[in-house]
Amino acid sequence: MLRLYDTATGEVTEVGLRAPGRASLYVCGPTVYDAPHLGHGRFSLVFDVLRRYLLFTGLDVTYVSNITDIDDKVIERAASAGTTPSELTAHYEQVWWEAMDALGVLRPDEVPHATAYVARMVDAVAELVDRGVAYETSDGVYLSVADVPGYGLLARQPLESLRAGARVEAGEEKRSPLDFVLWKKAKPGEPTWPSPWGPGRPGWHTECVVMSLDLLGDGFDVHGGAIDLIFPHHENERAQAVALGRDFAHHWVHNGWVTVDGEKMSKSLGNFTSLDDLLSRSDARAYRLLVLRAHYRSPIEITPDTVAQAEAQLARLDELARRFELADPLEAAAFVVDAGPTGVEERDEAVARFRAAMDDDLDTPGALAAVFELVRRANTVADASGAEAARPLAEAVAEVCAAMGLRLRRASEELDDETAALAAARDAARAARDFARADSLRDELTGRGWLVEDTPEGTRVRRP
RNA sequence: GGCGGCGUGGCCGAGUGGUUUAGGCAGGGGCCUGCAAAGCCCCGUACCCGGGUUCGAUUCCCGGCGCCGCCUCCA
Numbered sequence: 001m002l003r004l005y006d007t008a009t010g011e012v013t014e015v016g017l018r019a020p021g022r023a024s025l026y027v028c029g030p031t032v033y034d035a036p037h038l039g040h041g042r043f044s045l046v047f048d049v050l051r052r053y054l055l056f057t058g059l060d061v062t063y064v065s066n067i068t069d070i071d072d073k074v075i076e077r078a079a080s081a082g083t084t085p086s087e088l089t090a091h092y093e094q095v096w097w098e099a100m101d102a103l104g105v106l107r108p109d110e111v112p113h114a115t116a117y118v119a120r121m122v123d124a125v126a127e128l129v130d131r132g133v134a135y136e137t138s139d140g141v142y143l144s145v146a147d148v149p150g151y152g153l154l155a156r157q158p159l160e161s162l163r164a165g166a167r168v169e170a171g172e173e174k175r176s177p178l179d180f181v182l183w184k185k186a187k188p189g190e191p192t193w194p195s196p197w198g199p200g201r202p203g204w205h206t207e208c209v210v211m212s213l214d215l216l217g218d219g220f221d222v223h224g225g226a227i228d229l230i231f232p233h234h235e236n237e238r239a240q241a242v243a244l245g246r247d248f249a250h251h252w253v254h255n256g257w258v259t260v261d262g263e264k265m266s267k268s269l270g271n272f273t274s275l276d277d278l279l280s281r282s283d284a285r286a287y288r289l290l291v292l293r294a295h296y297r298s299p300i301e302i303t304p305d306t307v308a309q310a311e312a313q314l315a316r317l318d319e320l321a322r323r324f325e326l327a328d329p330l331e332a333a334a335f336v337v338d339a340g341p342t343g344v345e346e347r348d349e350a351v352a353r354f355r356a357a358m359d360d361d362l363d364t365p366g367a368l369a370a371v372f373e374l375v376r377r378a379n380t381v382a383d384a385s386g387a388e389a390a391r392p393l394a395e396a397v398a399e400v401c402a403a404m405g406l407r408l409r410r411a412s413e414e415l416d417d418e419t420a421a422l423a424a425a426r427d428a429a430r431a432a433r434d435f436a437r438a439d440s441l442r443d444e445l446t447g448r449g450w451l452v453e454d455t456p457e458g459t460r461v462r463r464p
Numbered sequence: 465g466g467c468g469g470c471g472u473g474g475c476c477g478a479g480u481g482g483u484u485u486a487g488g489c490a491g492g493g494g495c496c497u498g499c500a501a502a503g504c505c506c507c508g509u510a511c512c513c514g515g516g517u518u519c520g521a522u523u524c525c526c527g528g529c530g531c532c533g534c535c536u537c538c539a
Contacts, residue, residue, distance in 0.1 A: 038539090068537095071537065156468070160466090166535070228533090229539070303476095312489055454502090
């Protein structure tokens, strides 16, 4: 059974499921006011891997991830771009899904949009006011965190300690600097929805509480997001759920940063890279592999060097797929499910090692180590006893990679006529034992950017 | 000021109180090959510093040093 670090307790504990055989996950999605960057890519990949692994173990998984399509940034960006918030968010949501598709991230089962949930958010805020834990000011409605038992649980800091560091804006009417806005009264020119407090729009933290509980119900299993969402976003979500008397997420999972030169990549530091930049200059699978190579809670450094290392690693896997002409399990189905032991002992043990690593707080580096050991074994057995003897091992590599969403590529490149002719000429020269000519033809091919290999079937060229 | 994380061999990156090792990339030697490539085999006496606990610490404790993060509606 899967064990994961739980931010709420600070310990790695078993992920208890609300309903046997069924897992429910809510992952905070993007605010669609700009193109996605590497950080968005990482959290999407981390939770895609978690989801795929749960599916692999045979669970029925419901995965919900939202789109935030109304907030200050959306309004500001739309204004400066001379467009409307809804046009802006429609555009960037499309960009978002294109990037997710490129990364091989499965679409969520449900994608709630904040703007579609405003009425239900108003209901929730009204109930918080009724319960006496929220109050109205001249500019909105706020939650009184002092009235929420256990506030600071996720931040792992007591209320007083958080208060000491909180920034206080001049002219605020909040009772405590930590109180956060549930409803913002409209300023001129802003999109609005009706409410008991006049026209306005919801605060950010409310949507995820309302949408997750609506779609997954009380006591859903896992709530995830990137580490920066712990405080205040998730803390404040939880605070509302507690104040509403609802049973909220049972396990909190957060992934680590993408860093650049050892520093957190962030917009304010101006050191962020868009996902498109990376995908345009590297194999999209390399980013998934880069994410898998590090533990999900560790920071990962994305540099041209680490990307190149991941691509070299990928080449080793692809080479195996080519050697065995492996079918891609993700060609036939969106995800793979473990069919259980096959009776081929070495294969079954390797899959068990893979699962043990994944069960141990999603230890993907360990899982990858099991994969590469299996790659070596498959090649060794094939060298000694032929490809058929090693086939179950090689197929297990593809299967287990697919369980992490990593697809292997066996297709050789399309050859243009000239290249194919050079390769054929080289085969003829070798057959005639005219090695000088064969070597010069290889140089010719190499000069055109091909890597030349001899196989039992003759010259094979591929891109390095 | 409060809270937390990290410091592993050329690089990336796991892990562990001591028996034989993560894994990948790069590098060296070998097998294979007409020569290569791919694949396979072998190779690096790594764990920030100083104390302490211990028969024994990279792993536990304390103290340093260095780096990073959160306490701001950043993934």
